[in-house]
Amino acid sequence: MDQHPTQPGSTPVRLRESMAREGYVADDDLVAALHLAGALGKPLLLEGEAGVGKTEVARCLAAVDGARLIRLQCYEGLDAQHALYDWDYQRQLLAIQMAKNASPEALKATLYSEAYLVRRPLLEAIAGEGAAVLLIDEIDRADEEFEALLLELLSDFQISIPELGTFTARRRPRVILTSNGIRELSDALRRRCLYHYLDYPDAIRERAIVSARLPGIHEHLLQQLVDVVQQLRGAALRKTPGLAETLDWAASLMQLDVSDLRASPRALEHSLSALLKTREDRDLVSSRGIETLLETDAAELQAPTNRAASDAAGD
Amino acid sequence: MPPSCRHRRIGQPVTPPVTESHDDPLVRLGDFATFLRANGFAADVGSVIDVHRAASLGMIKTRLAWRRACQACFCRDRESFMRFDALFDAFWQPDGDAADVAGNAGDGKTDGRASLAQGQRLLGMAGTSEKQRQEEEYFGAGDFKALSLADFRFVFDPVQMAEIERLVERIARRARRRVARRHKPAISGRRVDLRRSQRFLQRHGGQAVELAWRRPDRQLHRIVLLLDISQSMDVYAKLFLRFTCILMTVFRRSHAFAFNTDLIMLGQGGGKLREQDMEDAINLTAKGWLGGTRIAESFENFNEHHLQTLVDARTTLVVFSDGCDTARPERLARAVMPMQRRAGRLVWVNPLLGRFEPEQANRWLDPVLPYVDEYCAAHDLNSLLALERVLLARRPRS
Numbered sequence: 180m181d182q183h184p185t186q187p188g189s190t191p192v193r194l195r196e197s198m199a200r201e202g203y204v205a206d207d208d209l210v211a212a213l214h215l216a217g218a219l220g221k222p223l224l225l226e227g228e229a230g231v232g233k234t235e236v237a238r239c240l241a242a243v244d245g246a247r248l249i250r251l252q253c254y255e256g257l258d259a260q261h262a263l264y265d266w267d268y269q270r271q272l273l274a275i276q277m278a279k280n281a282s283p284e285a286l287k288a289t290l291y292s293e294a295y296l297v298r299r300p301l302l303e304a305i306a307g308e309g310a311a312v313l314l315i316d317e318i319d320r321a322d323e324e325f326e327a328l329l330l331e332l333l334s335d336f337q338i339s340i341p342e343l344g345t346f347t348a349r350r351r352p353r354v355i356l357t358s359n360g361i362r363e364l365s366d367a368l369r370r371r372c373l374y375h376y377l378d379y380p381d382a383i384r385e386r387a388i389v390s391a392r393l394p395g396i397h398e399h400l401l402q403q404l405v406d407v408v409q410q411l412r413g414a415a416l417r418k419t420p421g422l423a424e425t426l427d428w429a430a431s432l433m434q435l436d437v438s439d440l441r442a443s444p445r446a447l448e449h450s451l452s453a454l455l456k457t458r459e460d461r462d463l464v465s466s467r468g469i470e471t472l473l474e475t476d477a478a479e480l481q482a483p484t485n486r487a488a489s490d491a492a493g494d
Numbered sequence: 495m496p497p498s499c500r501h502r503r504i505g506q507p508v509t510p511p512v513t514e515s516h517d518d519p520l521v522r523l524g525d526f527a528t529f530l531r532a533n534g535f536a537a538d539v540g541s542v543i544d545v546h547r548a549a550s551l552g553m554i555k556t557r558l559a560w561r562r563a564c565q566a567c568f569c570r571d572r573e574s575f576m577r578f579d580a581l582f583d584a585f586w587q588p589d590g591d592a593a594d595v596a597g598n599a600g601d602g603k604t605d606g607r608a609s610l611a612q613g614q615r616l617l618g619m620a621g622t623s624e625k626q627r628q629e630e631e632y633f634g635a636g637d638f639k640a641l642s643l644a645d646f647r648f649v650f651d652p653v654q655m656a657e658i659e660r661l662v663e664r665i666a667r668r669a670r671r672r673v674a675r676r677h678k679p680a681i682s683g684r685r686v687d688l689r690r691s692q693r694f695l696q697r698h699g700g701q702a703v704e705l706a707w708r709r710p711d712r713q714l715h716r717i718v719l720l721l722d723i724s725q726s727m728d729v730y731a732k733l734f735l736r737f738t739c740i741l742m743t744v745f746r747r748s749h750a751f752a753f754n755t756d757l758i759m760l761g762q763g764g765g766k767l768r769e770q771d772m773e774d775a776i777n778l779t780a781k782g783w784l785g786g787t788r789i790a791e792s793f794e795n796f797n798e799h800h801l802q803t804l805v806d807a808r809t810t811l812v813v814f815s816d817g818c819d820t821a822r823p824e825r826l827a828r829a830v831m832p833m834q835r836r837a838g839r840l841v842w843v844n845p846l847l848g849r850f851e852p853e854q855a856n857r858w859l860d861p862v863l864p865y866v867d868e869y870c871a872a873h874d875l876n877s878l879l880a881l882e883r884v885l886l887a888r889r890p891r892s
Binding site for chain 2: 219366
């Protein structure tokens, strides 16, 4: 089995450049963690708030490596049949009908063969041909039982199927797990992974990301919208806008042909739904006057409840 | 591993590897993992192997790469990720600023710098003396160094207080083991006294008719503890009670008393003294913990009823009090004088001694101090260690 899927001669600098070419502006810490995970053949657990670009890391990595991206979206109730493998019961029934006279042993050997095996994402990543990036997205949404199921896969890169035996990866896929921190993950799972916490980008990196994703954006608009988003992240909003929201908002403003936020208050108001995802947040920003976003300080932009509490404390 | 890490200083010229065991990169990496574990990280052997593999694959050529590799391998969650930089600096950069052990300085990665007070809880094993190294081997570097200078009174974090209690226990248990170890050969039986036997040989014309035996010193000296449980002693008294309770199990003929406005007998040493029993005895009194103080009156009571029976020349009398009394200090001095005369040694432990200047700490004790043989502090773990040495000194006052 190939233990180190990192390409020969790969360095963090080259990886960062390759990712930049794919439109992902990664910080050095993340690149180092990705490079290390590749070299050690270990999964990388990415934690961070929603919308900071965790999933996008896997997409970008697949593009950089020229590998298939195999994605497993986790949810409550996810089980082995949906994550690992299943049997094609309809075809098995047909085969039974067609082979009525066959001996039970022969029939069993036929029915439980790879021909009737339905590969789900995890088995596909292990047993599939060629390079692959396995994205196990939002692992914190899955149950603890499913985490236990992953342990064998993440430590030995193999899957045991009672009827067929053990499938071991001929070439280890890169594995990226993402978590939003909804549920605490088990120590056993964390121990099998390298770890990186993906934080909101600072203004400089956010500008670089937006201009990489939306090459036609006006420089002045870029500066303004990133400043606004950075301010809003310091405010007490219910749903802090992530990088995805920044990109959506920038795309909306470009669609509305805005090049200066001050000059287009109505367009600004209409496009805010791409940035603020709850009514309370919109009301809060609207009550302050949207144009004041361009001058206001984040500390002044407090939620009404927080303001009331601090006023009461002050009294 | 980057060469600069071997010598634990940034900017120093790269020198050939040193062959001493503690400068072995793998050993230092193990030390770092131990240090992280002491600070709440789940840094296991697997993580150490991962970092080592990364280094052996030639992936770590700079200090920054070293930091990032360690961060990816040793961190398991957001909290540890945010605290990592400060701890890394504290370990690999001994002359740098101290770091925030408890992670109280804020969430930002660069906010991990400690305040001056926190800075006293110096982190990192790098650059430590041999004595400190021995202490760390026993207590664990992170545990001890982080808390050794913290005055018990100013530890508000329950987790840290629990850790201090654990360390106090360990200090006491170590002391107990040491006493037991000394005592063990002593009770193993008599030995031939060669020098005196030689004389007997001469007496009998060179025939070994009679041998002289050296008798073991069977009795350990006794400790009698007088513990102040008044309000001014709150945190210290409970910790000191735990400390002495464990220590006194070795000294079979020891006795413990507590006092605030009354004198309360807590129990006898040698396995019969249990912390819970002592606490129960205190709780059963009218005032319980944190009552008022009548030290002189309590000592007079002790002198009247217990001094003759419990205290002798082989006894170390330990008074744990700040001396803050409702009576005049002269009366207290008069009560202490017979105790000191009768006991082998009188040790007065004043937790205020470490907190304030001596003249401020001694303001109630000036008339008493001439009758005190040893005057010690016990406000932090370091002072407890020093006190342990005083209490276990083999010979009381000559």
